[in-house]
Amino acid sequence: MAHTCIHWFRKGLRLHDNPALVAALRDCKEIYPVFVLDPCAPNNVNIGINRWKFLIGALKDLDCSLRKLNSRLFVVRGNPEEVFPKLFQKWKVTRLTYEYDTEPFSLRRDKEVVRLAEAHGVEIIYKVSHTLYNIDRIIEENNGKAPLTYNRLQTLVSSIGPPKRPIPAPTSDDMKDVKTPCSEKHEENYGISTLEKLYQDPESLTEELFPGGEQEAMRRLDQHMERKEWVCDFEKPQTSPNSLSPSTTVLSPYMTFGCLSVRTFWWSLTDVYQGKKHSQPPVSLHGQLLWREFFYTAGLGIPNFDKMEGNPVCTQVDWDSNSEYLAAWAEARTGFPFIDAIMTQLRQEGWIHHLARHAVACFLTRGDLWISWEEGQRVFEELLLDGDWSLNAGNWQWLSASTFFHQFFRVYSPIAFGKKTDKNGDYIKKYLPHLKKYPAQYIYEPWKAPRSVQEAAGCIVGKDYPRPIVEHEVISKKNIQRMKAAYAKRSPHSSDESPSKNEKGRKHKAPSVLDMLIKKKK
Ligand code: FAD
Numbered sequence: 358m359a360h361t362c363i364h365w366f367r368k369g370l371r372l373h374d375n376p377a378l379v380a381a382l383r384d385c386k387e388i389y390p391v392f393v394l395d396p397c398a399p400n401n402v403n404i405g406i407n408r409w410k411f412l413i414g415a416l417k418d419l420d421c422s423l424r425k426l427n428s429r430l431f432v433v434r435g436n437p438e439e440v441f442p443k444l445f446q447k448w449k450v451t452r453l454t455y456e457y458d459t460e461p462f463s464l465r466r467d468k469e470v471v472r473l474a475e476a477h478g479v480e481i482i483y484k485v486s487h488t489l490y491n492i493d494r495i496i497e498e499n500n501g502k503a504p505l506t507y508n509r510l511q512t513l514v515s516s517i518g519p520p521k522r523p524i525p526a527p528t529s530d531d532m533k534d535v536k537t538p539c540s541e542k543h544e545e546n547y548g549i550s551t552l553e554k555l556y557q558d559p560e561s562l563t564e565e566l567f568p569g570g571e572q573e574a575m576r577r578l579d580q581h582m583e584r585k586e587w588v589c590d591f592e593k594p595q596t597s598p599n600s601l602s603p604s605t606t607v608l609s610p611y612m613t614f615g616c617l618s619v620r621t622f623w624w625s626l627t628d629v630y631q632g633k634k635h636s637q638p639p640v641s642l643h644g645q646l647l648w649r650e651f652f653y654t655a656g657l658g659i660p661n662f663d664k665m666e667g668n669p670v671c672t673q674v675d676w677d678s679n680s681e682y683l684a685a686w687a688e689a690r691t692g693f694p695f696i697d698a699i700m701t702q703l704r705q706e707g708w709i710h711h712l713a714r715h716a717v718a719c720f721l722t723r724g725d726l727w728i729s730w731e732e733g734q735r736v737f738e739e740l741l742l743d744g745d746w747s748l749n750a751g752n753w754q755w756l757s758a759s760t761f762f763h764q765f766f767r768v769y770s771p772i773a774f775g776k777k778t779d780k781n782g783d784y785i786k787k788y789l790p791h792l793k794k795y796p797a798q799y800i801y802e803p804w805k806a807p808r809s810v811q812e813a814a815g816c817i818v819g820k821d822y823p824r825p826i827v828e829h830e831v832i833s834k835k836n837i838q839r840m841k842a843a844y845a846k847r848s849p850h851s852s853d854e855s856p857s858k859n860e861k862g863r864k865h866k867a868p869s870v871l872d873m874l875i876k877k878k879k
Pocket residue numbers: 593605606607608609610612613642645646648649650652709710711712714715718737741743744745746748749750752753756
C-alpha cells in the first residue's frame with residue numbers, strides 16, 4: 358500500500374540524519390512535512406524573542422530545503438492533540454513519523470498523539486536521532502537507573518559501542534514518486550509565522566549573531582572541522598568565558614533545535630581525530646557531546662528532574678525568595694561588572710560561554726544570592742538560544758551543588774574568576790560600555806575606585822552603575838555554612854544511588870513509553 362504520510366518536525370529541524378523522515382518516504386505517495394506551532398505549550402510560554410527568531414530562521418531554512426525536493430513545510434497553529442485528528446481526516450493520512458523526544462512534556466504529548474493516531478488507523482513510526490544513543494537503552498544497561506557519574510556513563514556507552522553513523526538527507530531521486538499536494542493558498546494557510554504574529558517586538562532585537570537553520574549549522578560545523586589542530590587540542594577548561602568572540606563552537610543552539618545532528622557532529626570529529634593525537638573526554642569535544650548524553654539520560658531516568666522537590670537525587674536546600682535580588686541578577690544590575698556583563702551578553706545575544714554560565718549560576722545560588730537554581734533555570738530557558746530542558750536542569754543542579762557536584766566550598770569569585778582570562782576587562786567594557794573608561798585596576802571592582810577616578814571615567818558608582826548588592830567575601834562564607842547544614846540533613850543514600858526504574862534493580866529491557874503503546878496496538 359502506498360502511504361499518505363505526515364512527517365512531524367518538532368526538534369530535528371533538518372534533512373540530514375533524519376531517519377524518521379526517510380522512513381516516511383518508504384512506500385509513500387504523498388508526504389506532508391508539518392510543524393505544529395503551539396505558542397501556548399508549556400515548553401513555549403517562557404521563550405524570549407531571540408529564540409523565536411532562531412526558530413523562525415530554522416523553519417524558513419527547512420522550507421527552502423524542502424522546496425528543492427519539490428515539497429513544502431506546512432506550519433499549523435494550535436496544539437498537536439487538536440491539530441492532528443483534523444489533519445488525519447483532511448489529508449487521509451495513513452502514517453505519521455517523527456523523531457523520539459525524551460522530555461517529560463514531549464512524552465506526555467506524544468502518548469496522546471499516538472492514541473489519536475491509533476483511533477484514526479494511522480501507523481506510527483518514530484526514530485531516535487536527537488541523541489547519540491537510545492537513552493532508554495543506556496538506562497536499561499544500567500539496571501534501569503540513570504547513571505549519576507560521567508565515568509559510569511562512559512562505561513555504559515563503551516559497552517554499547519560507537520554511536521550510529523548519520524544517514525544522508527533525502528534526494529530528489531528519493532522523492533521522485535512522492536508528491537506534496539500544495540494549494541495556491543499555501544502561504545496563507547501554512548506559511549511560517551512572523552515575530553509580530555507571535556506578539557514579539559522585532560524592535561527589541563539586536564544584531565543576529567547566530568541565525569537559525571540547517572544550512573548555517575553545517576557551515577559552522579565545516580568551519581570548525583577545518584581547524585583540525587584546534588579540534589584535536591580542544592580542552593574545555595582551557596577555553597575562555599570572556600573572550601570577545603566565542604572560544605567554543607556555539608553549535609549548541611543548532612543541536613537544541615536539531616538543525617545539526619549530534620551524530621553528524623560526533624562522526625565529523627572522529628574523522629578529524631583519525632590518525633592524530635587528540636584530547637580525550639571529558640574535556641575533548643567528543644567529551645562535550647557525552648556530557649549532553651549524560652544529562653539527557655538523567656533527565657529521562659530521574660523523576661522531577663527540573664525541580665528540587667520530588668527529585669530524589671537533589672539536595673533539599675532552604676533557598677531564599679528574594680525577588681529584588683533575582684531581578685537584579687536577571688537584569689544585569691548586581692553591581693559586579695563580570696556578572697552583569699555576562700547577563701547582558703545573554704540577554705542581547707542568547708549565548709554565553711559554559712564557564713560564564715558557571716560564574717552567574719554559582720553567584721545566583723550557593724555563592725552569593727542564595728536563590729533557588731529553579732529560578733535561574735527559568736531565566737536561562739527564556740534567554741538562551743540553546744535552552745534545553747535536560748541540559749539546563751542538569752547543569753543548574755550541578756552548579757548549585759544540589760546534584761552531581763558536591764564541592765560546595767569551592768565558590769567562584771565574581772571578581773577574581775574573570776580576571777584570569779581578561780585582566781584588562783575588555784569583555785566587561787564591550788557589554789557594559791558605561792564602564793569602558795575605567796582603568797583595568799578597578800574594572801572588576803568599580804566601587805573601590807576613588808571618587809576622582811569615577812568622575813574621570815564618567816560613571817559614578819551608586820548613580821550611573823549600581824553598588825554591589827552583596828559583600829561577596831562575607832556572604833559566600835555564610836552560604837558555605839548554610840550549604841553544609843543542608844548536606845548534613847541529606848539521607849546517606851541520596852545522590853549516590855539513582856532511582857531505579859525497576860524496583861529490584863535487575864537488568865531489564867526498558868521499553869520506551871511509546872514502544873509500549875505501539876506494541877499494544879500490534
Ligand atoms: P562546546 O564546548 O563547543 O560543546 C559542544 C557541544 O557539547 C555543545 O553544543 C553542547 O551540545 C554539548 N555540551 C557542552 N557542554 C555541555 C554541558 N556542560 N552539558 C551538556 N552538554 C554540553 N547547554 C545547552 O545546550 N542548553 C542549556 O539549556 C544549557 N544550560 C546550561 C545551564 C548552566 C547553568 C550551565 C553551567 C551550562 C548549561 N549548558 C546548556 C551547557 C553548556 O554551557 C553549553 O552546552 C555550551 O556552553 C554550549 O556552547 P558550545 O556549543 O560552544 O559548546
